[in-house]
Amino acid sequence: MCWGVYGKVVEVVGENVKVDFGGVVKEVFSAVDELSPGDFVIVHAGIVISKLSEEDFLDSFKYVKEIAEKLVEEGEFSIEELREIDKLVKRLTSSEK
Amino acid sequence: MLNRSDLRIANNRFFRNNRELALKIVKIIETLSKNLNRKGVDRVKIMNFCGTHEWTTTHYGLRSILPENIELVAGPGCPVCITPSYYIEVAVKLSLEGIRVYTYGDAYKLPAVKSVKEVKNLAEARSIGGEVSIVYSLLDAVKDAKKDERESVFLAIGFETTYPIYASIILRNIVPRNFSFIVVGRLTPPAARYAVEKVGRVDGIIAPGHVSTVIGGEAWKMLSEDYGIPTVISGFEPIDVLISIAEILKQIYEGRSDVVIEYTRAVSWHGNVLAKKMIEEVFEVCDAAWRGIGFIPNSGYRLRREYLKLDGLHLYGFKELSEREWSYDLSIGCRCGEIILGKIKPVDCPLFLNKCTPNVPYGPCMVSSEGTCSIWARSRTGWRVK
Amino acid sequence: MGRITLAHGSGGREMNQLLEELIFRKIPSWMKFVEGGLGIDFPDDAAAIPIDKERYIVVTTDSYTVSPIFFPGGDIGRLAASGTINDVLMLGGVPIAALDSIVVEEGFEEEVLEKILESILTVFESVDVKLIGGDFKVMPKGQLDKIIISMVGLGIAEHLIIDKNLEVGDKIIVSGPIAEHGVAIYASREELMLEDSQLRSDVKPLTDLMIPIVKKYGRDIHAASDPTRGGLAMTLNNWALSSNTTIVIDEEKIPMREAVKNFCEMLGLDPFTLASEGVAVLGVADEVSEEILQQMHSAGYSEAEIIGEVRAKEDMGLVIVKTSIGGYRILEQPVGEIVPRIC
Numbered sequence: 001m002c003w004g005v006y007g008k009v010v011e012v013v014g015e016n017v018k019v020d021f022g023g024v025v026k027e028v029f030s031a032v033d034e035l036s037p038g039d040f041v042i043v044h045a046g047i048v049i050s051k052l053s054e055e056d057f058l059d060s061f062k063y064v065k066e067i068a069e070k071l072v073e074e075g076e077f078s079i080e081e082l083r084e085i086d087k088l089v090k091r092l093t094s095s096e097k
Numbered sequence: 098m099l100n101r102s103d104l105r106i107a108n109n110r111f112f113r114n115n116r117e118l119a120l121k122i123v124k125i126i127e128t129l130s131k132n133l134n135r136k137g138v139d140r141v142k143i144m145n146f147c148g149t150h151e152w153t154t155t156h157y158g159l160r161s162i163l164p165e166n167i168e169l170v171a172g173p174g175c176p177v178c179i180t181p182s183y184y185i186e187v188a189v190k191l192s193l194e195g196i197r198v199y200t201y202g203d204a205y206k207l208p209a210v211k212s213v214k215e216v217k218n219l220a221e222a223r224s225i226g227g228e229v230s231i232v233y234s235l236l237d238a239v240k241d242a243k244k245d246e247r248e249s250v251f252l253a254i255g256f257e258t259t260y261p262i263y264a265s266i267i268l269r270n271i272v273p274r275n276f277s278f279i280v281v282g283r284l285t286p287p288a289a290r291y292a293v294e295k296v297g298r299v300d301g302i303i304a305p306g307h308v309s310t311v312i313g314g315e316a317w318k319m320l321s322e323d324y325g326i327p328t329v330i331s332g333f334e335p336i337d338v339l340i341s342i343a344e345i346l347k348q349i350y351e352g353r354s355d356v357v358i359e360y361t362r363a364v365s366w367h368g369n370v371l372a373k374k375m376i377e378e379v380f381e382v383c384d385a386a387w388r389g390i391g392f393i394p395n396s397g398y399r400l401r402r403e404y405l406k407l408d409g410l411h412l413y414g415f416k417e418l419s420e421r422e423w424s425y426d427l428s429i430g431c432r433c434g435e436i437i438l439g440k441i442k443p444v445d446c447p448l449f450l451n452k453c454t455p456n457v458p459y460g461p462c463m464v465s466s467e468g469t470c471s472i473w474a475r476s477r478t479g480w481r482v483k
Numbered sequence: 484m485g486r487i488t489l490a491h492g493s494g495g496r497e498m499n500q501l502l503e504e505l506i507f508r509k510i511p512s513w514m515k516f517v518e519g520g521l522g523i524d525f526p527d528d529a530a531a532i533p534i535d536k537e538r539y540i541v542v543t544t545d546s547y548t549v550s551p552i553f554f555p556g557g558d559i560g561r562l563a564a565s566g567t568i569n570d571v572l573m574l575g576g577v578p579i580a581a582l583d584s585i586v587v588e589e590g591f592e593e594e595v596l597e598k599i600l601e602s603i604l605t606v607f608e609s610v611d612v613k614l615i616g617g618d619f620k621v622m623p624k625g626q627l628d629k630i631i632i633s634m635v636g637l638g639i640a641e642h643l644i645i646d647k648n649l650e651v652g653d654k655i656i657v658s659g660p661i662a663e664h665g666v667a668i669y670a671s672r673e674e675l676m677l678e679d680s681q682l683r684s685d686v687k688p689l690t691d692l693m694i695p696i697v698k699k700y701g702r703d704i705h706a707a708s709d710p711t712r713g714g715l716a717m718t719l720n721n722w723a724l725s726s727n728t729t730i731v732i733d734e735e736k737i738p739m740r741e742a743v744k745n746f747c748e749m750l751g752l753d754p755f756t757l758a759s760e761g762v763a764v765l766g767v768a769d770e771v772s773e774e775i776l777q778q779m780h781s782a783g784y785s786e787a788e789i790i791g792e793v794r795a796k797e798d799m800g801l802v803i804v805k806t807s808i809g810g811y812r813i814l815e816q817p818v819g820e821i822v823p824r825i826c
């Protein structure tokens with residue numbers, strides 16, 4: 001039941017916020033303090049339950065890298081493979097500019 | 098370095114539509130699983146706790162690209178499936194007495210075990226004149242109820258993720274006078290504890306991402322501390338789940354069992370403190386029944402004393418379900434209880450896609466779009482390309 | 484026997500079962516088709532009766548209901564006229580004439596009826612189809628939800644496109660972004676605040692697309708459909724079942740507008756099961772697939788894509804989707820009423 005949808009805050013209306021889900025705007029409640037327009041949030045069943053963190057956005061990939069590095073260390077994985085993964089992540093991030 | 102202007106697009110690009118990276122991670126998973134093999138671990142059983150994870154797994158065909166010895170099983174991940182039959186019976190009764198019942202679409206066809214005036218679910222109740230209204234959110238129901246003076250109840254199912262909205266509306270004091278709740282809120286960590294105790298060996302756990310935005314990573318500590326099971330709180334995109342699987346394998350290989358947050362963009366260690374506070378102000382934790390399973394200690398919400406007037410059961414003279422009165426509440430032959438605990442797969446139930454289909458569900462797991470049987474029926478999970 | 488539910492009308496598996504059990508099975512086989520033509524022995528977009536050695540009359544009938552009757556991008560009149568024309572086209576016919584039969588509920592506003600008729604006429608005018616007959620009835624208040632339009636479409640074909648002729652190696656082409664109609668209807672029902680009107684129905688006659696392609700490539704087009712009720716999932720499953728093949732499509736290739744994707748995600752709807760009313764899906768011989776695609780592009784259908792191919796002969800038809808991360812899942816026939824999920 002945690003069908004959570006990402007959206008962008010477009011306006012703060014008292015205790016509520018208007019969120020743009022990519023063309024569809026809905027006014028929803030919020031369980032997150034101090035939201036401001038431009039913030040990205042997760043909405044579930046009519047209420048904001050979390051604000052997306054820009055800083056930690058790509059931290060998930062650090063696990064991939066860690067594991068790959070470890071495997072290379074143990075000789076299970078070639079260094080090229082690791083470099084490719086590195087490149088892939090870098091390319092993704094730089095194309096985001 | 099990130100596209101500031103649209104994190105949604107970034108999300109899709111990194112975590113969803115990313116074949117290249119998916120292939121790499123699968124390669125990593127294959128290597129890890131070979132290593133484990135060499136160590137004598139031939140099968141790895143990973144349990145997810147969230148219907149949405151099961152959906153991701155099947156919708157993106159993850160099982161078709163993972164090594165065969167990695168078994169992904171679904172746990173008690175859907176609040177619809179585990180709603181005890183008793184509350185459905187109460188809702189059906191109320192609707193037939195002319196009290197309007199608001200429900201999410203998912204619970205609309207949820208079958209009760211005992212029939213009330215020959216009907217077994219809210220859909221049928223409506224077809225013989227019961228007052229039932231499907232809503233997309235609680236806000237819609239509140240708005241609708243304000244229009245007339247009709248007495249109404251809301252079938253308030255949900256896990257920790259869904260409870261902030263209930264709490265919020267109550268705290269803001271905007272519940273209309275003619276409105277009350279049938280509170281069937283459930284907490285996931287106690288059920289997880291129960292499942293790992295009853296199911297037998299589980300090698301890793303993919304913990305629910307959106308539940309954890311509220312309760313935080315710390316709520317899952319006990320899985321590693323008390324049971325030594327590697328636990329990863331995962332996002333809902335396919336890449337998220339793949340990363341989580343890799344991390345679990347790595348931990349098994351290293352003999353560790355930590356709680357790790359993969360869903361870093363949304364989940365923090367302490368969770369959403371404000372949301373937790375809101376829930377706590379309105380609800381208190383109690384022992385509660387899970388359909389097909391029974392009572393699990395400290396696994397449910399109930400309204401605090403001062404809000405008792407909002408309790409539909411109380412208001413209309415129904416008793417709360419007690420441990421003594423709860424009886425096995427699945428229809429004959431339905432094996433949802435075992436499916437919810439991850440003991441068996443839907444294909445192991447003889448009624449699956451036979452007497453029990455998404456359109457004519459026999460058991461609760463076939464009803465909600467997140468129910469394990471329903472998900473399997475819709476995407477024929479476990480299927481591999483030759 | 485049970486009762487008919489809404490699910491039986493939603494175009495999914497239940498409907499097929501119901502039709503098979505209640506109707507098709509009861510009709511003696513000689514009654515199902517006219518010698519040399521196509522009938523309900525092989526249910527397709529339309530039926531056909533041979534005129535002489537080279538030509539067929541193509542005929543189709545359908546009833547149209549929609550709520551709301553005016554929706555972003557069109558109305559029930561435009562829907563009925565376009566749908567009828569498209570059904571004739573999808574069997575390889577050139578639409579010539581139509582008949583309509585309109586039933587309205589007592590109290591229906593004349594002005595609204597006039598608007599709907601205008602829409603019908605506008606469509607027919609744009610593609611040079613004659614409206615040669617019809618009928619009009621009124622039902623007492625409450626016995627009908629506003630209005631139903633039934634239409635018969637007539638056309639002439641030199642070669643019939645019958646979907647069961649799909650062959651291994653054929654490419655699957657989609658002429659434009661899918662699910663637009665379904666989403667527009669949902670959006671207008673849900674009374675959502677739409678920032679702009681990106682969610683519009685695609686309802687239109689596909690004459691300009693189909694006629695030139697059918698003329699030029701006639702026999703190389705093995706299957707053609709417009710994915711209306713039940714969407715792409717329904718169309719491809721029907722093809723796979725009737726031709727006993729496995730169809731593999733690539734999720735990444737399927738054209739879909741961002742706003743449509745977002746909307747579906749918001750409500751938890753599956754776009755593959757939502758209707759298009761202005762999209763053609765073709766199964767064509769591999770050799771001509773690129774050419775046909777180019778022709779579509781230059782005819783203004785710039786978002787047309789080859790989305791997959793027919794892989795193998797199989798006893799039980801199967802549709803497989805290659806997912807955005809390279810996994811595979813089976814695309815099922817849609818089941819049940821489509822309800823948004825909150826979960």
Ligand code: SF4
Pocket residue numbers: 001002003146147148149150174175176256258305306307308467826
């Ligand atoms: S309620 Fe949330 S955590 Fe639970 S199954 Fe649904 S999506 Fe998953």
Ligand code: SF4
Pocket residue numbers: 430431432433436443446447448449450453459460461462463470
């Ligand atoms: S298939 Fe149906 S009857 Fe069997 S366990 Fe699932 S829900 Fe219950």
